[in-house]
Amino acid sequence: MIYADNAATTQMSGAAINAMTACMRDTWGNPSSLYGLGQRAKEALEDAREQGVKKNQDAEVVISHLSANGDTFAAGGKMTLGFSEEELASLFIVSKVTLQKAEAPGMEVSVLLSDAPKCPRCWNHDEGIGTPGCHAELCGRCAKVLGV
Numbered sequence: 021m022i023y024a025d026n027a028a029t030t031q032m033s034g035a036a037i038n039a040m041t042a043c044m045r046d047t048w049g050n051p052s053s054l055y056g057l058g059q060r061a062k063e064a065l066e067d068a069r070e071q072g073v074k075k076n077q078d079a080e081v082v083i084s085h086l087s088a089n090g091d092t093f094a095a096g097g098k099m100t101l102g103f104s105e106e107e108l109a110s111l112f113i114v115s116k117v118t119l120q121k122a123e124a125p126g127m128e129v130s131v132l133l134s135d136a137p138k139c140p141r142c143w144n145h146d147e148g149i150g151t152p153g154c155h156a157e158l159c160g161r162c163a164k165v166l167g168v
């Protein structure tokens with residue numbers, strides 16, 4: 021097991037340090053603050069609540085990033101957070117994380133209400149539930165864990 025913080029008295033992983041460094045450098049807004057970046061974070065949270073996001077598992081997070089030199093940690097970029105989108109979704113306890121290249125330098129985080137079917141075991145939303153090749157009710161991760 022890899023811990024993202026030191027709460028379990030383990031050394032923080034390099035990937036977690038890289039992810040935190042990027043967030044502290046590019047997205048440091050406090051949603052309770054009055055300055056611009058913080059207000060954008062607050063607006064994203066309020067928009068998500070208006071869309072019906074009541075629990076983390078109802079949310080899909082889209083992280084748009086572009087560095088000042090034109091690189092990105094989105095798919096195909098040279099930068100990396102050290103985590104896959106699936107690992108970030110597990111870390112954030114949300115149904116899905118999408119990394120994409122931003123139009124302008126900086127990082128923005130959007131929270132969307134998932135419209136994918138909900139797994140009754142883990143409460144995550146998964147687009148694969150009920151599709152050919154997937155379990156009729158469970159998400160892929162739960163089906164794999166239960167061996168069904």
Ligand SMILES: [Zn+2]
Pocket residue numbers: 139140141142143144158159160161162163
């Ligand atoms: Zn599940």
